[in-house]
Amino acid sequence: MEPKRMWEKLTESIFPSSIYCICCGNIIDESRPYALCNDCMEHFRWANEKTCIKCGKLLSENNMRDICHNCQENIHYFDRGFTCAQYGIYEKRVIFNLKYKKKTYLSKIIAEIMHDRMLLEEIKYDIVIPVPIHRKRLKKRGFNQAELIAKYFAKLQNKPFNNKCLVRVKQTDLSKKLNPEERRLNLVEAFKTSKYDEGDIEGRNVLVIDDIYTTGATADAISQILKNVGVKKVYFLSFVAGGDLIK
Ligand SMILES: [Zn+2]
Numbered sequence: 001m002e003p004k005r006m007w008e009k010l011t012e013s014i015f016p017s018s019i020y021c022i023c024c025g026n027i028i029d030e031s032r033p034y035a036l037c038n039d040c041m042e043h044f045r046w047a048n049e050k051t052c053i054k055c056g057k058l059l060s061e062n063n064m065r066d067i068c069h070n071c072q073e074n075i076h077y078f079d080r081g082f083t084c085a086q087y088g089i090y091e092k093r094v095i096f097n098l099k100y101k102k103k104t105y106l107s108k109i110i111a112e113i114m115h116d117r118m119l120l121e122e123i124k125y126d127i128v129i130p131v132p133i134h135r136k137r138l139k140k141r142g143f144n145q146a147e148l149i150a151k152y153f154a155k156l157q158n159k160p161f162n163n164k165c166l167v168r169v170k171q172t173d174l175s176k177k178l179n180p181e182e183r184r185l186n187l188v189e190a191f192k193t194s195k196y197d198e199g200d201i202e203g204r205n206v207l208v209i210d211d212i213y214t215t216g217a218t219a220d221a222i223s224q225i226l227k228n229v230g231v232k233k234v235y236f237l238s239f240v241a242g243g244d245l246i247k
């Protein structure tokens, strides 16, 4: 590696968050909350208005009910979902910078946002669990963003973090044409609890962390698995939530 690039890499990992906007990359004042520039901050659709009482997604202003269309039509296995913002172009950039540009330090800021979001809720839970990824994907990407976020988040919330009890045993093939029921079964088979660590979660309430919530299929599959081994309540917290994306 050239010395210049190495220096850039080093400085990036030491104090990047207070210099660049986590969304557009513009230079910002260190004191900006969540390291977002003024413009990006204004464009973020924070989930601090009317949200679905089941999944936590932002509801449109003309929605007369307190539940989203998806939750009206589908049974969800998790108890409640929470999110920080709606998945739009600005929010997408942050996820992209973290996941594909590998700016892993963003997980810390995302965790802070999620921590502040949960300060508004009064749910009681015992353990923080990240949505696991398959070991092949982990090898390819080098990290699991949900795990990085969950680790910082758990520290901020002063709760135990557990990345052992739930594992992903199958990578789901998104190109396969499956009907909704087949897709559901496919996802349920993709996760497993580790027999050795089940004792840590039995009879407990858990908060599952992911970067994105879409249709709730992943959250449902995980909730079913966790409840099968005696987990009492499963809550789901994502950084962003959106309707029609495929993860
Ligand atoms: Zn910005």
Ligand SMILES: [Zn+2]
Binding pocket: 052, 053, 054, 055, 056, 057, 067, 068, 069, 070, 071, 072
């Ligand atoms: Zn909903």
